[in-house]
Amino acid sequence: MQDGHHVVGLDNFNDYYDPALKYARVRWVQEQTGEFPLVHADLADTEAMAALFTREQPEVVIHLAAQAGVRYSLDNPRAYLDSNLSGFLNILECCRHHPVKHLLYASSSSVYGANQHTPYSIHDGVNHPLSLYAATKKANELMAHSYSYLFGIPCTGLRFFTVYGPWGRPDMSPIRFAQAIVEGRPLKLFNYGQHQRDFTYIDDIVESIARLLDRPPLLAADWDREHPDPSTSMAPWKLYNIGGEHPVELKDYLALMEKHLGCKAQVELLPLQPGDVLNTFADVHELEDDTGFHPRIELDEGLRRFVAWFRDYYVLPVIPTSLTGQSLRLDELLPVRRRL
Numbered sequence: 404m405q406d407g408h409h410v411v412g413l414d415n416f417n418d419y420y421d422p423a424l425k426y427a428r429v430r431w432v433q434e435q436t437g438e439f440p441l442v443h444a445d446l447a448d449t450e451a452m453a454a455l456f457t458r459e460q461p462e463v464v465i466h467l468a469a470q471a472g473v474r475y476s477l478d479n480p481r482a483y484l485d486s487n488l489s490g491f492l493n494i495l496e497c498c499r500h501h502p503v504k505h506l507l508y509a510s511s512s513s514v515y516g517a518n519q520h521t522p523y524s525i526h527d528g529v530n531h532p533l534s535l536y537a538a539t540k541k542a543n544e545l546m547a548h549s550y551s552y553l554f555g556i557p558c559t560g561l562r563f564f565t566v567y568g569p570w571g572r573p574d575m576s577p578i579r580f581a582q583a584i585v586e587g588r589p590l591k592l593f594n595y596g597q598h599q600r601d602f603t604y605i606d607d608i609v610e611s612i613a614r615l616l617d618r619p620p621l622l623a624a625d626w627d628r629e630h631p632d633p634s635t636s637m638a639p640w641k642l643y644n645i646g647g648e649h650p651v652e653l654k655d656y657l658a659l660m661e662k663h664l665g666c667k668a669q670v671e672l673l674p675l676q677p678g679d680v681l682n683t684f685a686d687v688h689e690l691e692d693d694t695g696f697h698p699r700i701e702l703d704e705g706l707r708r709f710v711a712w713f714r715d716y717y718v719l720p721v722i723p724t725s726l727t728g729q730s731l732r733l734d735e736l737l738p739v740r741r742r743l
């Protein structure tokens with residue numbers, strides 16, 4: 404919107420996590436921009452989607468809505484079929500009948516699944532997903548390819564790596580860890596804190612998308628059917644990794660979180676969870692080659708900004724520096740808040 408685009412949002416505000424946070428994000432965007440037209444609709448509602456495209460005739464579609472979460476997909480598989488497969492098909496059908504200059508959609512590092520050849524490269528095969536969530540994201544890449552080939556829709560798939568920052572998802576570790584730490588509750592560290600994540604700060608994701616908007620993929624003239632590169636095609640279709648390129652062990656990440664919160668965590672070390680991948684590590688050189696940009700915000704700085712937002716949104720007191728480094732429980736924080 405700051406670049407002068409007319410943007411219309413769509414969300415069904417489902418209760419996978421507290422919808423109040425979703426509404427608060429929208430209010431925040433409206434405060435920043437003055438106006439943010441938003442359609443309350445479900446991606447899987449074919450008629451509502453067709454009506455939206457007929458009315459708006461978008462030039463570019465940035466499709467980020469999805470049923471996210473790896474662990475949730477073990478108990479709620481149908482939510483993934485509805486939003487990520489039926490919903491994505493509706494997006495593709497709408498782009499087919501109302502031709503767009505570019506469709507960008509969120510894929511995920513989870514598609515790398517059992518592949519442990521790091522750094523993860525878009526040129527590697529991704530045929531071994533470890534969760535239904537990952538399988539639906541891989542399916543999106545394939546569905547996009549078929550529509551790109553058949554109907555010439557320029558499609559860019561964005562494999563995001565563990566996105567964090569202000570306004571993030573409460574089911575992800577930054578908010579879960581921060582809440583447990585300030586409330587003095589033990590937090591669960593799976594795989595004994597040994598797995599690594601290539602954390603990516605939200606602004607770096609946004610900047611990458613903004614730079615890719617005007618770069619719809621061209622069909623790769625040198626694409627070789629005998630040796631097909633999985634990341635490009637003879638159709639206008641392309642994939643990118645968008646990741647921080649600096650994998651961090653979860654226990655080191657937790658130490659940074661403790662530093663910025665000024666509280667010690669109580670940790671329960673547990674084995675690896677089903678569906679979780681061990682390590683993630685993005686090779687982002689294609690993004691850099693094509694846009695001149697690669698994610699820049701270091702985890703230390705990103706967590707500092709996250710904690711500032713977390714305090715603000717969850718109305719936490721500012722902890723006096725004299726208490727920094729001490730282990731505080733929420734009941735101990737309350738007198739601090741009153742003193743402030």
Ligand SMILES: NC(=O)c1ccc[n+]([C@@H]2O[C@H](COP(=O)([O-])OP(=O)(O)OC[C@H]3O[C@@H](n4cnc5c(N)ncnc54)[C@H](O)[C@@H]3O)[C@@H](O)[C@H]2O)c1
Nearest residue numbers: 414415416417445446467468469471486509511563565566
């Ligand atoms: N956060 C990450 O670390 C991460 C990593 C890899 C990929 N992704 C992908 O990036 C995208 C954004 O993720 P996020 O972390 O912001 O998730 P999110 O859950 O916060 O945002 C997704 C939004 O889509 C909406 N939504 C879900 N199903 C819908 C439906 N059927 N119709 C309309 N709206 C619907 C939800 O209400 C939510 O507001 C998703 O596609 C996700 O799979 C995220």
